[in-house]
Amino acid sequence: MEIEETIIEVEMEDEAIPAPIPKEPPKILRLEECVVNRIAAGEVIQRPVSAVKELIENSLDADSTSISVVVKDGGLKLIQVSDDGHGICYEDLPILCERHTTSKLSKFEDLQSIRSMGFRGEALASMTYVGHVTVTTITMGQLHGYRATYRDGLMVDEPKACAAVKGTQIMIENLFYNMAARRKTLQNSADDYPKIVDLISRFAIHHTHVSFSCRKHGAGRADVHTIATSSRLDAIRSVYGVSVARNLMNIEVSDTGPLNSVFKMDGFISNSNYIAKKITMVLFINDRLVDCGALKRAIEIVYTATLPKASKPFIYMSIILPPEHVDVNIHPTKREVSLLNQEFVIEKIQSVVGSKLRSSNESRTFQEQVRTTYLTVA
Numbered sequence: 001m002e003i004e005e006t007i008i009e010v011e012m013e014d015e016a017i018p019a020p021i022p023k024e025p026p027k028i029l030r031l032e033e034c035v036v037n038r039i040a041a042g043e044v045i046q047r048p049v050s051a052v053k054e055l056i057e058n059s060l061d062a063d064s065t066s067i068s069v070v071v072k073d074g075g076l077k078l079i080q081v082s083d084d085g086h087g088i089c090y091e092d093l094p095i096l097c098e099r100h101t102t103s104k105l106s107k108f109e110d111l112q113s114i115r116s117m118g119f120r121g122e123a124l125a126s127m128t129y130v131g132h133v134t135v136t137t138i139t140m141g142q143l144h145g146y147r148a149t150y151r152d153g154l155m156v157d158e159p160k161a162c163a164a165v166k167g168t169q170i171m172i173e174n175l176f177y178n179m180a181a182r183r184k185t186l187q188n189s190a191d192d193y194p195k196i197v198d199l200i201s202r203f204a205i206h207h208t209h210v211s212f213s214c215r216k217h218g219a220g221r222a223d224v225h226t227i228a229t230s231s232r233l234d235a236i237r238s239v240y241g242v243s244v245a246r247n248l249m250n251i252e253v254s255d256t257g258p259l260n261s262v263f264k265m266d267g268f269i270s271n272s273n274y275i276a277k278k279i280t281m282v283l284f285i286n287d288r289l290v291d292c293g294a295l296k297r298a299i300e301i302v303y304t305a306t307l308p309k310a311s312k313p314f315i316y317m318s319i320i321l322p323p324e325h326v327d328v329n330i331h332p333t334k335r336e337v338s339l340l341n342q343e344f345v346i347e348k349i350q351s352v353v354g355s356k357l358r359s360s361n362e363s364r365t366f367q368e369q370v371r372t373t374y375l376t377v378a
Contacts, residue, residue: 034129037099037153038178041126047186048075048175049195051131053289054123055170056203059083064167065210065228069200072217074192076175076183080217084167087139090146093159097133097150099125124170125153131175138164200224202282202289205235205316236268236316240280244314247274249360251317253352263345267317269299269353271360272307274314281315286326290337298350306357319345 031039045051052069059067062085072078088096095101099122127133128150138145145164149156176183186192197214204212204226215222226238237245248268256262270276281296283289295317304311325340339345 034152037125038129040099040122041129042179042182044122044126045130045175047182047195048079048192049199051075051079051123051127051172051175052081052196053199054127055079055081056200058123058170059085059168060203060207060210062086062168067210067212069196069212069214070217071193071196071214074186074190075172075196076186076192077173078217079172079175080169082167082169084165087142087145087166087168088135088137089139090159093135093137093146093148094155096135096148097124097128097155098153101125124150127172127175128153130179131172131177134171134173135168136162136164136171137168138166140166197223199289201239204239205232205282206284206287206289206318208232208235232316233268240314244270244274247271248314248316249356251352251356253349255348262322263348264320265317265349267315269316269356270310270314271357272310274310276312276314279312279315282317283315284318285337285339286320286323287318288337292337292346294342295346295349298346299353302350302354302357306354317349319349321345 045054048071052071052075056067056069059081062083064083064085066084068082070078070080070082124133129152133150134147135150136145136147144161146159147162147164148159176186193216200212200214201224204210204224208229208231211228212224212226213222214224224239226235229235229238233245233248236248247270249271251265251267251269253265254263279296279300281299283292283295285292296315299313299315300311303313307313321339327338
């Protein structure tokens with residue numbers, strides 16, 4: 001019996017799986033430039049609203065006072081942004097859409113004091129790698145404008161003279177035509193045009209000196225239409241409606257933090273009468289539209305604790321900090337920034353918001369008590 005078991009063990013050992021033959025490590029290759037550029041473009045221009053944001057910021061950097069946006073098929077067929085800014089010089093058109101060409105800075109240290117919205121010189125180039133771009137522009141003093149088309153970062157032909165109105169018009173057609181998976185995903189999405197409308201609405205209530213419009217291609221009526229105004233509240237009323245504007249309270253903060261980090265904040269926050277299903281937070285830091293999850297959570301905590309029934313507020317805030325205290329170069333789409341002494345800034349804003357809400361709520365409670373007393377006596 002023992003002999004048979006030994007034989008079985010030997011046979012099992014003979015049938016054991018052979019050791020794998022070691023493979024050579026995969027060879028590292030240098031990607032072709034066109035592949036690198038297309039990969040980078042897909043990160044910068046993630047969806048149509050990304051392209052619209054970049055183009056609007058370019059228009060704002062060009063000192064425009066009027067910006068209009070036309071969109072077709074959620075931005076996949078057409079995005080057209082027109083402004084009345086200073087235009088683009090004829091001499092700059094050949095390199096306009098090359099990667100890392102920009103008028104915003106010339107050396108890395110310039111980022112420490114950057115005030116423009118753009119600075120990397122990637123956005124227009126990225127658009128040409130995932131769409132067909134046409135630029136029409138005229139500068140002050142010119143008798144006519146010029147039109148140029150771009151593909152893969154390069155100008156296709158010499159700029160052609162054409163009739164033009166003041167400023168620049170940039171048209172992107174067939175966005176993501178060469179990225180089948182993304183285009184198919186976006187075609188099945190119904191929220192891209194609403195995202196664009198929401199984006200322009202946010203710009204409109206901050207840049208009140210600029211007129212904004214946004215409409216679908218072929219539509220007679222604009223979904224966003226604002227005129228320049230000196231009143232922030234009027235801009236909010238025009239974009240978000242009377243029911244929002246009448247339930248807002250002005251709020252201001254000014255303080256000096258550690259390392260003399262002076263900051264100012266002004267804006268509007270909703271009162272206890274504002275009821276919504278989700279929070280609306282519009283945040284600009286040094287005139288740059290950004291997200292800040294930590295600040296948003298801090299404010300939600302205050303509302304939940306103070307006004308449980310109105311815990312999904314409307315918030316508009318504009319924070320001004322020294323440019324050297326804001327790192328704008330931490331996100332591919334510039335959606336986020338990093339602040340020096342961020343915790344101090346958030347704690348200060350949270351404290352002031354809490355005080356404003358408590359005083360407002362106490363005043364409302366007192367008014368209700370007075371009204372109840374009056375009705376009882378009557």
